[in-house]
Amino acid sequence: MESYLAELNEAQRAPVLQKDGAMIVIAGAGSGKTRVLTYRIAYLMSQGVDPFNILSLTFTNKAAREMKNRISKIVGSSEAKNLWMGTFHSIFAKILRFEADKLGYPSNFTIYDTQDSQSVIRAVIKDMRLDKDVYKYKQVYNRISSFKNSLITVKAYFQNPELQEADAMSKKPRMGEIYQAYVERCFKAGAMDFDDLLLKTNELLNRFPEVLHKYQSRFRYILVDEYQDTNHSQYLIVKALSDKFQNICVVGDDAQSIYAFRGANINNILNFQKDYENVEMYRLEQNYRSTKNIVNAANSIIDKNKTKLEKVVWTANDDGPKIVVNRLLTDGEEGRFVASSIFETKMQNQLSNGDFAILYRTNAQSRAMEDALRKRDIPYRIYGGLSFYQRKEIKDILSYLRLLINPKDEEALKRIINFPARGIGQTTMDRLSIAANQYGKSIFEVIENLDHLDLKINKSTRNKLENFVNMIKSFTILSENADAFVVADTVTKKTGLVQEMKKDGTPEGVARIENIEELLNGIRDFVEEQKELADSSGSLAEFLEDVALATDMDKDTSDEDRVALMTIHLAKGLEFPYVYIVGLEEDLFPSAMSMNTRSELEEERRLFYVALTRAETQAYLTYTQSRYRWGKLVDAEASRFIEEIDDQFLDYLVPQDDYKYKPLIDTDIFGEVDKSKLRQTKPKKGTPPPAHKPTEQQLQKLRKLKPAALEPAKATKTVNLAEGNEVEHMRFGKGTVLKIEGAGQDQKAEIDFEHGGIKNLLLRFAKLKVLS
């Protein structure tokens, strides 16, 4: 037996060793599904399968890269580079570029991101003079996206009375026209949106049998991770490509299906056996990731779902600590608890920041966590949200780069034709836009042909437009021979973008310039990496594709050691020793918008299952008693998901439903007083006033949780401080006592520290050493 096969258990080995045929691995979280895929690919290669013939589809490109690295270690060769591995979007964008002409697209088509697509839709709604409060552009975008993912083309839409009726019922009878105009504009701009990458691939494979045949023959072996979250469009692509050889291996977990709201269809997993002949079904039951407490708690949750495949998940790992549950007063408090706990756990166990993850239901929750981490000087990284590439200054530069590759790219052109200002105003743009629509050309082409067109644009403006076009063309020529870095560097210098920002001089302006530097550094790294590969030159087009298709996980550019913050949706497939799931409150998680039907609620529960099963060693669940939502402070209530976990796996830091207790209200576990918090603690109507100090019992719980750090606190209880004393604090270093206030248990000191400035500390807790 090849030695690496010993790194699998028997159940895992079976699907790895079955070389041919259709197979499905259904198994719970952490049972080694992704490992099976990885080892299966290595095994296929060791059996002489050419990596060019293996297609593997993953949830992120980062996951694909990690799998490739692992495979080249196992099979000990660099051949793994030649595997076709990545997300659906990135793999099929590559194929579409080869075949673009068949669909009438240029091979250098632009990939519109969500921002671009929504901006086109906004323009369409405006041009059609529709009420933007009825036709909300984000809603329209989602609707169009769902059409595309169900393969409903514009033509199919107009042939489907039911769909039209549904839109008419929701007061949007002109949805079809918007859809049509949107599709036409994208086509004219030589642009595909994210959903097009799948829709057009389907079109390509359906309309051109020779193309289908080519790729069917190429991809002799197909593997799909996270199969439970494929949508209809993805499903059809996989089905078409695997039809010839039927060597297909999909792995998934129905209990982790969390993208139904985006069209993922759990039936893809349930129907797999009907789709192929002689399907082998494999099950894995042993979890290698998490402690018994975590595995059993997760099982007890998913048990509450009615729609599910029955599965067994067990682990031989230790019991591990119980799952900690804590109730806090506000999100600020919650942030401080999490940050303190990370700080403590890290110190006690000599861990790195990367061992910790904070997971939340909505992106908006990250702010409170960030504030608290920053105060503690804990480095963190946020995944998702507004990505680096979507920041204004970055998008401006990228727009120049996109335009020089594809001059038809209208979203790019509109962004930068007058940035930096060159005296090309809105009226001119409107005229150009109308002409472009009239002639069925792009704005760029209209400008190129101004001399032959009868447009009301004066001489001086014509000159400006001509200069702009010439500048872009000179960049295009440069890009034909230079690598991406040289082009980007030239563009930033020649366009005067940086000079424009330097004029600004504010801290934000400086940050923007730094971001541009970071972009250029990133491009330089990209070029260097690509040049090592045989089939890549590090061209600008390659870089832009990389950027356009980076998933939220992929934007992780630096290797610095940081705590990871992300939504649960993004955390799928990942694992961390310590996981904090925050905001476990009714209406937030489960989300208020997902409580209308059982199936929505069950999807929320699966989401919670995904969150909890990311943890290897310990999980923390937190919720608050009140939270700002839509600008109002509302009462919050613990999530039903906490109650659903069997009590034996939980360790409550606060007594349940004991509203007299106000957890850690005026100090965090370091004894630091947060003044802003004190102002917020006025008792609300209907809620009994919270007690101001943690009880001895609660403190004992805390001590149990963080024994090492809290012990020294004892010393300070007997210390008598006076104004002017020099003291030392574990975290803030040396300091001078400025003021002492209060007496006894409530005595506080205002201290000016070397690190951290002036702090108010509750002496009962503060770990201070008196120096003089």
Ligand SMILES: Nc1ncnc2c1ncn2[C@@H]1O[C@H](COP(=O)(O)OP(=O)(O)OP(=O)(O)O)[C@@H](O)[C@H]1O
């Ligand atoms: N046979 C094994 N021996 C040792 N460790 C294993 C074994 N199988 C899996 N693991 C480890 O267990 C962890 C979970 O494996 P993996 O990520 O493949 O599970 P998964 O089923 O894909 O999980 P998820 O459902 O969350 O995607 C990984 O750290 C993996 O390396």
Ligand SMILES: [Mg+2]
């Ligand atoms: Mg996995």
